[in-house]
Amino acid sequence: MNVYVWAAFAVSLLALAVTVAAVVIGWRRAIKESETKL
Amino acid sequence: MLRYAHPQRFFAATGWVPWLAVAAALALASGLALALTVPPDYRQGEAVRILFLHVPAVWTAMLAYAAMTGVAAVGLIWRLPLAGMAAKTAAPLGAVFTVLGLVTGALWGRPTWGAWWVWDGRLTSFLLLLFLYLGIIALAGAIEDETKAARAAGILTVLGAVNLPVIHFSVQWWATLHQGESLMAGGGTGLAPIYRPPLLLMVLAYTLLFLVLWLIRLRTEILRRRGKP
Numbered sequence: 317m318n319v320y321v322w323a324a325f326a327v328s329l330l331a332l333a334v335t336v337a338a339v340v341i342g343w344r345r346a347i348k349e350s351e352t353k354l
Numbered sequence: 355m356l357r358y359a360h361p362q363r364f365f366a367a368t369g370w371v372p373w374l375a376v377a378a379a380l381a382l383a384s385g386l387a388l389a390l391t392v393p394p395d396y397r398q399g400e401a402v403r404i405l406f407l408h409v410p411a412v413w414t415a416m417l418a419y420a421a422m423t424g425v426a427a428v429g430l431i432w433r434l435p436l437a438g439m440a441a442k443t444a445a446p447l448g449a450v451f452t453v454l455g456l457v458t459g460a461l462w463g464r465p466t467w468g469a470w471w472v473w474d475g476r477l478t479s480f481l482l483l484l485f486l487y488l489g490i491i492a493l494a495g496a497i498e499d500e501t502k503a504a505r506a507a508g509i510l511t512v513l514g515a516v517n518l519p520v521i522h523f524s525v526q527w528w529a530t531l532h533q534g535e536s537l538m539a540g541g542g543t544g545l546a547p548i549y550r551p552p553l554l555l556m557v558l559a560y561t562l563l564f565l566v567l568w569l570i571r572l573r574t575e576i577l578r579r580r581g582k583p
Contacts, residue, residue, distance in 0.1 A: 321404060332454075337390065342571070
């Protein structure tokens, strides 16, 4: 596979992984904050 | 349906998100396995594999905007707080998929067209979609009152929806380097049958992933606002 294909797969999977991580971190933080309020 | 428009009821009714995440992960794993193992194209060679990343990203970016337009319109007409929250939480996700569509498009354009970017109708209107997403995110963030912010962002979202048919039909309306419709095209000009399963699986995976992330963000927003007066 050429460098463009590798780059496209690497960029896409990395971006998706970072997005999933950010969303999950936000969710866990909201859970923690809601427990503190209670 | 309107029963679930209440944030707390919606929150309670969407506890099945982890199962949707499992389905998204399975679709992504099988789509990637096929995308990396199908034979190279007789003209494009290995570069054809970028199709399985570019088309799903572009599809999801446009689907996210269409969904945002729907919920923004509902929010403007019926003044449902959940609709404003749904539009607000979808915008950053749509922007991520738009950036992925642009980046994978450039990485595909270089080996096939000899250019990273051309200012034609399809590429320019898709770049405009990114600016719309960024404008909506900025507008929603700039107004402190959440009801007013949702209303202003909703109006911009609905007005910006005119760009969706422009993106879709741009390859028919203007001369372009970008190829026309290929998945549904007949007469032997369509996509080779061997490339359809990985493409459809990746489109399904990206769509499910967007839905999972959107639902988690929406549930997070409901949780965040729960304690507010």
